[in-house]
Amino acid sequence: MSTPELFDTHAHLHFPDFVDDLPAVLERARAAGVARLLTIGTDVATSEAAIALAAREAGVWASVGIHPHDAAEADDAALAVIERLAGSPRVVAIGEIGLDFFRNLSPRETQERTLRWLLALARRVGKPVLIHCRDAHAETLAILDDGHVGEVGGIMHCFSGDVAIARRCLDLGLTISLAGPVTYPNARALPEVARFVPADRLVVETDCPYLPPQGHRGQRNEPAYLVITAARVAELRGETLDAMAARLSANACGLLGIP
Ligand SMILES: [Zn+2]
Numbered sequence: 001m002s003t004p005e006l007f008d009t010h011a012h013l014h015f016p017d018f019v020d021d022l023p024a025v026l027e028r029a030r031a032a033g034v035a036r037l038l039t040i041g042t043d044v045a046t047s048e049a050a051i052a053l054a055a056r057e058a059g060v061w062a063s064v065g066i067h068p069h070d071a072a073e074a075d076d077a078a079l080a081v082i083e084r085l086a087g088s089p090r091v092v093a094i095g096e097i098g099l100d101f102f103r104n105l106s107p108r109e110t111q112e113r114t115l116r117w118l119l120a121l122a123r124r125v126g127k128p129v130l131i132h133c134r135d136a137h138a139e140t141l142a143i144l145d146d147g148h149v150g151e152v153g154g155i156m157h158c159f160s161g162d163v164a165i166a167r168r169c170l171d172l173g174l175t176i177s178l179a180g181p182v183t184y185p186n187a188r189a190l191p192e193v194a195r196f197v198p199a200d201r202l203v204v205e206t207d208c209p210y211l212p213p214q215g216h217r218g219q220r221n222e223p224a225y226l227v228i229t230a231a232r233v234a235e236l237r238g239e240t241l242d243a244m245a246a247r248l249s250a251n252a253c254g255l256l257g258i259p
């Protein structure tokens with residue numbers, strides 16, 4: 001049996017969850033075909049950690065950003081650091097950034113102001129955005145539209161909307177990323193979304209250590225499990241896993257500017 005060629009477009013490998021066994025986690029990822037990974041910053045400290053990891057691990061790239069949960073902590077000094085980090089050679093995207101009106105850990109106005117600022121930064125440095133959006137699709141898409149997100153493109157990470165929302169994201173020039181929830185028995189609109197998104201606008205991710213796919217729920221998620229999510233998406237689309245995985249990896253490389 002051949003191994004699919006996968007790109008985990010959203011992982012938090014530098015989080016404390018992996019501190020004890022990251023080499024083994026990466027070995028299992030590579031054995032499962034996950035040759036490339038993007039490790040995602042959520043504040044200044046984790047953005048710096050993401051860059052440090054990408055600098056020492058082949059096949060790992062970094063993104064820098066302020067998660068909406070952390071927006072309240074991000075003062076001007078923090079944003080200035082993110083701007084400086086955004087120019088690092090292994091940084092291929094600005095994220096994760098966005099709005100989360102489900103948990104509302106930062107005030108909404110602060111989340112919105114931070115998202116606008118970081119989207120403008122992405123346009124200044126010419127790198128795509130990685131968008132976290134929970135219970136805030138209308139507000140997020142309005143800000144992305146207003147901020148001309150199409151000029152840099154980006155990924156709607158862990159997409160949680162329906163086909164109508166997916167269509168609006170595609171119209172803005174965004175790519176859709178499916179994560180573990182597409183494998184759940186209660187996947188709601190996600191199977192339909194998996195069938196709907198055009199082949200050149202789709203990627204997959206783990207969001208590890210969060211959101212493990214079916215069969216690993218309740219455990220720590222890790223990149224090797226991406227194959228479960230990818231296999232489910234391929235099944236829903238009526239494609240072979242190998243062909244679909246290769247194309248999704250090419251989509252990610254093209255968007256992120258990875259050769
Ligand atoms: Zn997120």
Ligand SMILES: [Zn+2]
Nearest residue numbers: 010040096207
């Ligand atoms: Zn994340």
